[in-house]
Amino acid sequence: MGEKFKVLYYVNQFFGQIGGEDKAGMKPVYKEEIIEPAMGFNGLLKDEGEVIGTLICGDNYFNENKEEALSYILNVIKENNPDIVVTGPAFNAGRYGMACAEIAKAVVEELNIPVVTGMYIENPGLDVCKSIAIVAEVSDSAAGMRKALPTMAKLVKKIAKGEELGLPEEEGYIPQGKRLTVIVEKRGSQRAVDMLLARLNGEEFETELPMPVFDQVDPADAIKDLSKATIALVTSGGMVPLGNPDRIQSASAQKWGKYDVSKRDALTGEYCTIHGGFDPVYANEIPDRVAPLDMLKEYEKEGIIGKVFEYFYTTTGTGTSVGNSVKFGTEIGKELKEAGVDGVILTST
Amino acid sequence: MVKEIERYGIPIVHMATITTISKSVGANRIVPTIAIPHPVGNPDLPAEEELALRRKMVKTALEALSTEVTEPTEFE
Numbered sequence: 001m002g003e004k005f006k007v008l009y010y011v012n013q014f015f016g017q018i019g020g021e022d023k024a025g026m027k028p029v030y031k032e033e034i035i036e037p038a039m040g041f042n043g044l045l046k047d048e049g050e051v052i053g054t055l056i057c058g059d060n061y062f063n064e065n066k067e068e069a070l071s072y073i074l075n076v077i078k079e080n081n082p083d084i085v086v087t088g089p090a091f092n093a094g095r096y097g098m099a100c101a102e103i104a105k106a107v108v109e110e111l112n113i114p115v116v117t118g119m120y121i122e123n124p125g126l127d128v129c130k131s132i133a134i135v136a137e138v139s140d141s142a143a144g145m146r147k148a149l150p151t152m153a154k155l156v157k158k159i160a161k162g163e164e165l166g167l168p169e170e171e172g173y174i175p176q177g178k179r180l181t182v183i184v185e186k187r188g189s190q191r192a193v194d195m196l197l198a199r200l201n202g203e204e205f206e207t208e209l210p211m212p213v214f215d216q217v218d219p220a221d222a223i224k225d226l227s228k229a230t231i232a233l234v235t236s237g238g239m240v241p242l243g244n245p246d247r248i249q250s251a252s253a254q255k256w257g258k259y260d261v262s263k264r265d266a267l268t269g270e271y272c273t274i275h276g277g278f279d280p281v282y283a284n285e286i287p288d289r290v291a292p293l294d295m296l297k298e299y300e301k302e303g304i305i306g307k308v309f310e311y312f313y314t315t316t317g318t319g320t321s322v323g324n325s326v327k328f329g330t331e332i333g334k335e336l337k338e339a340g341v342d343g344v345i346l347t348s349t
Numbered sequence: 350m351v352k353e354i355e356r357y358g359i360p361i362v363h364m365a366t367i368t369t370i371s372k373s374v375g376a377n378r379i380v381p382t383i384a385i386p387h388p389v390g391n392p393d394l395p396a397e398e399e400l401a402l403r404r405k406m407v408k409t410a411l412e413a414l415s416t417e418v419t420e421p422t423e424f425e
Contacts, residue, residue, distance in 0.1 A: 325353075344354055
């Protein structure tokens with residue numbers, strides 16, 4: 001093996017040996033030395049890699065001055081050009097977790113350097129970075145440090161050397177919400193029957209499709225006066241203008257589209273569905289069967305609602321990852337919010 | 350998508366056939382629909398009746414948007 005790969009480490013004021021809560025307001029500093037837990041971590045890398053320095057920042061400072069903190073941190077990382085960045089582990093510490101996550105996200109997105117961190121499954125920082133960084137699953141308190149570091153070191157070694165990671169449960173990281181195709185010996189029906197038999201016999205079995213845990217959003221306030229409200233129409237039914245100008249995927253969508261419908265009375269006539277998850281005959285006959293622009297326009301004419309929002313938003317729901325759905329919803333919601341839309345009808349097939 | 354849009358504080362109604370999924374992903378206002386390939390239509394009906402059906406369903410959706418809810422609620 002040639003040169004050692006370079007690791008840059010991020011910790012908060014506490015793990016950086018600066019101090020406790022009284023030092024949580026400290027600005028980020030960079031030290032070209034190895035401080036616990038990077039010290040233990042460095043030892044685990046053996047002669048394959050080394051920690052070249054430690055970034056330390058107060059948890060409060062980071063969360064209250066995110067832009068300044070990130071800009072300093074990204075600069076340091078850029079100058080030192082490590083092969084990989086490690087943050088935390090943050091266990092179940094909220095502010096520390098958010099810092100580890102925000103740094104991980106920024107480093108991957110802006111510098112294209114891989115990041116490994118460690119968090120307890122309920123750390124609020126997890127959702128910020130789990131799809132983009134590798135997050136080792138660790139216990140909820142620093143008592144788990146001794147177990148966390150070897151897991152993280154193993155992940156770091158593999159990634160730094162360009163080796164492919166195995167499945168999350170094998171490698172000890174939190175699932176990123178990705179689906180991979182694998183070749184198995186037994187076909188699905190046999191595996192399903194095996195599982196059923198195991199269940200009936202009270203034996204242990206492992207589902208191949210664990211149900212994701214969904215978070216809840218508080219219901220938004222109702223529209224007070226429909227006759228003054230702007231209503232937007234959104235669908236996951238793959239309804240697009242004929243010819244699918246934006247080439248939205250028919251399954252596992254990677255993007256969404258928006259189309260001006262301000263001058264239309266209905267979708268029927270110029271729209272069709274490219275959704276690959278249902279028989280499109282009825283939808284293509286009358287696209288308003290999937291996204292009822294026709295009736296919204298009628299209600300607009302009658303003054304029941306104020307206005308139909310000028311753009312119609314669409315994507316394909318089938319096989320689309322939760323990660324992408326969240327992204328689409330966030331992006332579309334932002335546009336609707338900025339445009340002052342008062343309510344949304346979203347149809348799914 | 351429903352949930353992320355609602356996170357901005359915009360009321361949103363999910364018109365979907367499989368309302369159990371709709372509920373489990375956290376939609377708060379739900380209008381059950383006819384069938385997966387034609388949620389707000391029914392090709393078995395004569396054209397006029399189908400339009401009336403769609404009109405009624407969209408009306409229900411609009412009523413859902415103007416009704417306060419505190420938990421996932423189905424409107425029919």
